[in-house]
Amino acid sequence: MQPLSRWISVSALALMALNAPAQAAVPADALVGPIAEYKLYVLDNLEQLVAHTREFTQAIEQGNLDKAQALYAPTRVYYERIEPIAEMFADLDASIDAREDDYEHGVKDPDFTGFHRLEYGLFKAQSTQGLAPYAKGLMQDVDDLDQRVQGLTFPPSTVVGGAAALMEEVAATKVSGEEDRYSRSDLWDFQANVDGAKEIFELFKPLAAEEDAGFVKRVQGNFDDVEAILADYRVDPQDPKKGFVSYDKVSDADRRALTGPVNVLAEDLSTLRGLLGLN
Amino acid sequence: MNSTHATPSTAHHAPSPRLMRLGLVASFLLMLIAFGVFALSLRAVESGSDDGTLIEIGARGCQPSRVEVPAGERTFTIVNRSDRAIEWEVIDGVMVLAERENIAPGMRQPLRVDLAPGDYAMTCGLLSNPHGELHVTPNGNAAPARALAAHDFVGARAELRVYTTLQMRKLERASAALAQAINAGDLTAARTAYLQARRIDQRLAMPIGLFGDLDQRLNAPADYYAGREKDPDFGGFPRLAQGLFSAGSTAGLAPVAKQLMADLDVLSRRLAQASVPPAQLANGSARALQTWHDRATDGEMTPLALNDLAGITEGSAKIVTLIDPLLARQAPALQRQLDQALSALQQSLAEAAQPGADGTTSTAESAAPDALQALLDAGAVPAATAQRLLANSEALAKALAAVNHALALSG
Numbered sequence: 305m306q307p308l309s310r311w312i313s314v315s316a317l318a319l320m321a322l323n324a325p326a327q328a329a330v331p332a333d334a335l336v337g338p339i340a341e342y343k344l345y346v347l348d349n350l351e352q353l354v355a356h357t358r359e360f361t362q363a364i365e366q367g368n369l370d371k372a373q374a375l376y377a378p379t380r381v382y383y384e385r386i387e388p389i390a391e392m393f394a395d396l397d398a399s400i401d402a403r404e405d406d407y408e409h410g411v412k413d414p415d416f417t418g419f420h421r422l423e424y425g426l427f428k429a430q431s432t433q434g435l436a437p438y439a440k441g442l443m444q445d446v447d448d449l450d451q452r453v454q455g456l457t458f459p460p461s462t463v464v465g466g467a468a469a470l471m472e473e474v475a476a477t478k479v480s481g482e483e484d485r486y487s488r489s490d491l492w493d494f495q496a497n498v499d500g501a502k503e504i505f506e507l508f509k510p511l512a513a514e515e516d517a518g519f520v521k522r523v524q525g526n527f528d529d530v531e532a533i534l535a536d537y538r539v540d541p542q543d544p545k546k547g548f549v550s551y552d553k554v555s556d557a558d559r560r561a562l563t564g565p566v567n568v569l570a571e572d573l574s575t576l577r578g579l580l581g582l583n
Numbered sequence: 584m585n586s587t588h589a590t591p592s593t594a595h596h597a598p599s600p601r602l603m604r605l606g607l608v609a610s611f612l613l614m615l616i617a618f619g620v621f622a623l624s625l626r627a628v629e630s631g632s633d634d635g636t637l638i639e640i641g642a643r644g645c646q647p648s649r650v651e652v653p654a655g656e657r658t659f660t661i662v663n664r665s666d667r668a669i670e671w672e673v674i675d676g677v678m679v680l681a682e683r684e685n686i687a688p689g690m691r692q693p694l695r696v697d698l699a700p701g702d703y704a705m706t707c708g709l710l711s712n713p714h715g716e717l718h719v720t721p722n723g724n725a726a727p728a729r730a731l732a733a734h735d736f737v738g739a740r741a742e743l744r745v746y747t748t749l750q751m752r753k754l755e756r757a758s759a760a761l762a763q764a765i766n767a768g769d770l771t772a773a774r775t776a777y778l779q780a781r782r783i784d785q786r787l788a789m790p791i792g793l794f795g796d797l798d799q800r801l802n803a804p805a806d807y808y809a810g811r812e813k814d815p816d817f818g819g820f821p822r823l824a825q826g827l828f829s830a831g832s833t834a835g836l837a838p839v840a841k842q843l844m845a846d847l848d849v850l851s852r853r854l855a856q857a858s859v860p861p862a863q864l865a866n867g868s869a870r871a872l873q874t875w876h877d878r879a880t881d882g883e884m885t886p887l888a889l890n891d892l893a894g895i896t897e898g899s900a901k902i903v904t905l906i907d908p909l910l911a912r913q914a915p916a917l918q919r920q921l922d923q924a925l926s927a928l929q930q931s932l933a934e935a936a937q938p939g940a941d942g943t944t945s946t947a948e949s950a951a952p953d954a955l956q957a958l959l960d961a962g963a964v965p966a967a968t969a970q971r972l973l974a975n976s977e978a979l980a981k982a983l984a985a986v987n988h989a990l991a992l993s994g
Contacts, residue, residue: 331733332732332733332734332736332737333733333858335734335737335741336737336740336741336744336858337741337744337858339737339738339741340741340742340744340745340748343741343742343745344745344748347745347749391679391682392678392679393677393678393679394672394674394677394678394679394706395677396677397679398710402710405667406709406710406711407709407710407711408709408711408712409711413711415710415711455904457738457739457741457742457904457905457908458738458741458742459738460734460737460738460741469684472684472685473684476668476684476685581734582734
């Protein structure tokens with residue numbers, strides 16, 4: 305936006321804010337339950353993440369390429385769902401989930417570790433050779449994450465802001481297909497990010513509806529649209545565990561069709577914090 | 584503006600071409616300056632009255648790479664001068680304090696961060712780039728810490744509910760094991776199961792204390808009843824302890840265990856809905872400690888009382904971690920006092936529960952059965968240890984009792 309038009313819109317917004325009736329903020333009491341529920345959701349997913357990572361990394365250490373490839377995407381799901389919390393730990397987020405582009409020397413960078421380093425080995429090099437240290441490191445990091453999150457008091461604004469953060473993540477790295485460039489399992493991560501965002505939305509939906517029913521309806525509709533398109537790419541619509549087809553199979557038309565509702569969701573959800581008086 | 588500066592040059596009778604050029608250049612420069620002032624005034628509108636700190640991120644890191652700002656709410660404007668989308672974060676230790684993600688190349692994004700004095704790191708584009716330093720200095724003329732609002736307690740209260748929910752699940756499992764051992768008439772197993780279940784029950788002393796009826800049925804000692812041990816209403820954990828440890832038998836305890844399970848079921852449903860008022864966090868914990876202290880002062884300090892104290896201390900430790908961040912700004916001195924009182928009590932407990940052991944803490948979350956057994960084998964607690972536990976538990980109770988005043992809470 306140009307500075308002038310921004311200035312005009314800022315003043316317009318300021319005027320609107322002055323005219324709007326004072327909005328009753330959501331009482332603090334009402335926020336306690338949903339935030340507690342969200343932590344329990346995160347802890348459940350972490351328990352799954354630890355168990356799946358154990359199986360995944362053991363397959364690598366045993367040199368079982370097929371099994372390791374098959375477990376890569378289903379394991380990541382539990383991380384992708386809880387990313388707003390996992391990302392709070394900068395060191396672990398880097399060592400668990402950074403992509404090669406985050407490093408000066410790309411895949412050759414000695415600090416490039418975690419899921420995407422393993423993805424590179426398993427799907428590009430098509431071998432478990434030399435991956436055991438990365439597998440061990442990932443298991444340690446995931447255990448460490450589990451410990452830290454257990455002791456963490458979730459900041460309410462991070463929890464509520466997490467819904468938008470997840471959809472922004474989808475818009476920035478999933479629609480483009482850069483997240484899982486070797487395994488092409490992007491749709492698994494895509495769905496997991498949507499799951500995580502929807503969980504937060506559902507928990508705060510009753511509170512948000514009291515403030516703005518239209519907002520809730522719009523967000524619900526956009527979630528439905530995104531999930532309907534994703535459902536078309538499930539391997540077996542009856543069995544969600546089987547996951548998704550390769551991202552290469554997603555038509556350009558559908559990639560474009562996803563962009564719209566994903567961006568609107570990210571934008572709408574970014575107002576949830578303000579709506580609940582948590583800014 | 585343009586015309587006023589153009590006029591003098593044209594008004595003279597013989598404008599030389601050189602003067603003309605100079606005039607044009609001068610007016611052009613003035614116009615640029617005017618534009619600059621205009622742009623600056625726009626920026627001032629955008630960033631409010633706060634001093635924004637400009638940080639440019641290039642391919643190799645932040646510019647400047649070391650920033651110093653006074654404590655308080657600060658605005659940073661991050662400009663991406665690299666050729667890829669980047670994020671910028673303020674990191675406290677390993678925790679991300681604030682972040683701005685997906686800043687496209689060439690774009691600028693503002694970020695407001697509330698900063699306490701201290702040293703922070705900034706991520707600067709690529710993870711392989713060196714971190715920048717953010718030094719936050721104490722703000723001498725800042726207003727005193729603002730009073731806490733109800734919303735400031737939401738995080739702590741939610742975390743307490745999570746803790747309560749998870750401990751309740753454990754308590755129900757441990758109590759099921761206890762009921763099973765009693766039904767099977769296995770005294771040894773029942774004693775071990777009792778110690779584990781009771782320890783978890785005592786961790787929850789504060790939240791359970793919110794429900795008078797259940798607290799009485801689960802935890803009231805015999806002397807609270809008219810007929811004492813013989814009173815038909817005497818039940819819960821104290822009745823089970825009396826049977827298992829004083830009478831040394833599981834006889835007649837099966838119905839007591841059954842009622843205990845039923846009471847816990849009601850408790851877990853109530854706790855799932857309970858909103859612990861902020862004032863109860865510290866006050867409720869202080870009361871639980873003080874009650875233990877007063878009872879232990881009156882009688883002999885038994886291993887069972889020690890087991891109770893271990894549970895109460897674990898529950899209090901959780902509360903202290905919830906209160907600490909709130910105290911840090913409002914009353915740092917009390918925060919230090921609270922932390923010291925807690926660790927002194929934990930230290931004494933560790934020594935009391937494991938005589939001769941080298942400080943291996945028995946107050947850890949996983950109460951190993953053999954640690955409990957060691958505690959029982961030790962028999963009565965030595966007088967010096969008992970005195971220390973009494974003094975330490977009272978000190979922590981007093982520190983906790985001072986919290987509400989410091990946080991300007993009443994109730």
